[in-house]
Amino acid sequence: MTESGLGEISGPGRVAEVDEGISLEELALAARNHGMPLEAMRYDVTPLGLHYLLIHYDIPMLDPDAWRLAVGGLVGEPLVLDLAALRAMPRRTVRVTMECAGNGRARLDPRPVSQPWLVEAVGTAEWTGVPLREVLGAAGLGAGAAEVVFTGADHGVERGVEQDYQRSLPVAEAMREEVLLAYEMNGAPLAPQHGYPLRLVVPGWYGMTNVKWLRDITVTDEPFTGFQQAVAYRLRQEAGEEGEPVTRIRPRALLVPPGFPDFMSRTRIVRPGPVRLEGRAWSGEAPVERVEVSVDGGLSWAPAELDGDGGTHPWAWRRFRFDWTAGPGRHELSARAVTADGTVQPEEEPWNRGGFANNAVQRVPVVCVPAGTPVEAPLGSEDL
């Protein structure tokens, strides 16, 4: 680059070359951000620190005493609210399964170059806060209000564009009763990495919607065209297309990988005999109606036992169980969600240039061996 521009350090989006390994830039994102270890699906609510995390820029360190939320634009009365004012308003807790829109990106072929998620970018939390519509109601929506724009305090550059992180919602989505301005997660003040002191939580939508470190809400009469809305988070087959916006979470089921792992390959080892499989399934579109499991690499599918009816926590994942009798040898396990409108998770990844909204069926390689199986490749000098 020259000495006056950002072009060279902030390049355009790209797709990896054939056989291009994960780059150090992708790895740097993977080292900062993290998925949820899949064994944590054993918990109904993901313990703090295990919920997936994606941070576009840096975590802002905000002073809660100085922090304010501004509410303005096309409203009857602009507001400036501190945390005490928000806590004094009606309070609601919603259990929400949140998933990154880029989950599964690293397995796409060719691979879009960005945060290289495999399949773990998910988590479920109990968010507590004031319903957004209470705040919008207090400010009063003006005539012609079409969208609500949310601005976070995190600041950075992306593909040459310097920005605070911003996303919008149509007014009808913003006024849904379960949309929160959340100041607590799992009963405690938000952790810094989850948006302290305040974040937006929009149940059913992919993670990018849930703006963290929220500092401004602006009501507008026209669609928002900021970077994260019009450039990023679009489904495109070719560069240059306008593309479709990424919105709600597609249905997905994931198994807790059974047995125990090999450290490096993460391949699972189980013993011959009964193995209880379990996992979680969720959808931000039509609700999950059933889950099916395959223990033969997708050749055949059988229904799993599905907990609950989705009534108590309609925005959270549901647990499923399946009893499998493992025989010696290699196996490939999968689960797939089927929603009330008959949608079935696809076996192949739906490719797009950004690597978004992928919900291909998970494949879990498992090796079944008797206890005490001798190691066939004895430890030698190569092992040291």
Next chain:
Amino acid sequence: MTESGLGEISGPGRVAEVDEGISLEELALAARNHGMPLEAMRYDVTPLGLHYLLIHYDIPMLDPDAWRLAVGGLVGEPLVLDLAALRAMPRRTVRVTMECAGNGRARLDPRPVSQPWLVEAVGTAEWTGVPLREVLGAAGLGAGAAEVVFTGADHGVERGVEQDYQRSLPVAEAMREEVLLAYEMNGAPLAPQHGYPLRLVVPGWYGMTNVKWLRDITVTDEPFTGFQQAVAYRLRQEAGEEGEPVTRIRPRALLVPPGFPDFMSRTRIVRPGPVRLEGRAWSGEAPVERVEVSVDGGLSWAPAELDGDGGTHPWAWRRFRFDWTAGPGRHELSARAVTADGTVQPEEEPWNRGGFANNAVQRVPVVCVPAGTPVEAPLGSEDL
């Protein structure tokens, strides 16, 4: 593999080929485990969820009511302790900076294939628990006691060896007053991923020492030769060497990357003028005596202002500050720790086959541009 062995799914340790990108196996580890976003060094004590995390196998989900700690081997009286019994013993809190022994591995050339850390595998916590020597004192060390072996509840396979995670300490290290059996982290019960309900904390030693999900302590009269002691965590130049054991944390200083980042390259952007740099420095060997900063790619070094004298929290990192006047253009920032025995952090990585105990000086590329700098490569179709 054949149907009876683990050889093929659990291979020997290896070093990457020249120009071999990060593999999906390495990425899978990076997606589960995570470093500490370096801006979190602004906190004296790392908030939960930001401390680095490395899990060899799966996180065990342990029932605290059923859980017991067994203390046996070469002792006067074997003990079986529940959590209430441990909490009834003398209690101590120690602030500890912990670092993974593999920190920096992914930048080594050639790259040892394992958890691919860049430089973020560190964190500082307030650990509370019973001093280990209280428990060993209650059991009574037998004559000839040489080592203490710690066994966790996490189970897996590593390079063909099925195992519970185990490490040992020489008795003299185990009896240090600040070595804890910790049941709290930052004032709360341990999170599952940090070893709930009990873990070993050995201030000054690399992370692998601090056995999580502790279930057994056995005193022995000879050196422990388990996998994690005799095979893994050794400093070797060639396969087959016995190697030196990895023990204490080498001195390191890290800067909080200043300004704001580009999303993909993580390159930092700052404005011309005064920039206050800050960071943290630590050592498990001789204490950090001073920190030096370079703003010219290591050509020259100047002393940073170093907080505290290490007296209050001798096992925790110390904050340093440095006032820099940034001029337009590209810069490379670095910091290096100098210890009381005169050791200076090396500029080049000390290579070994496992990629352990690397403490090479961090390099932070920074671009200084005036506010409002136009983007030189305008957004075009390539950006979408």
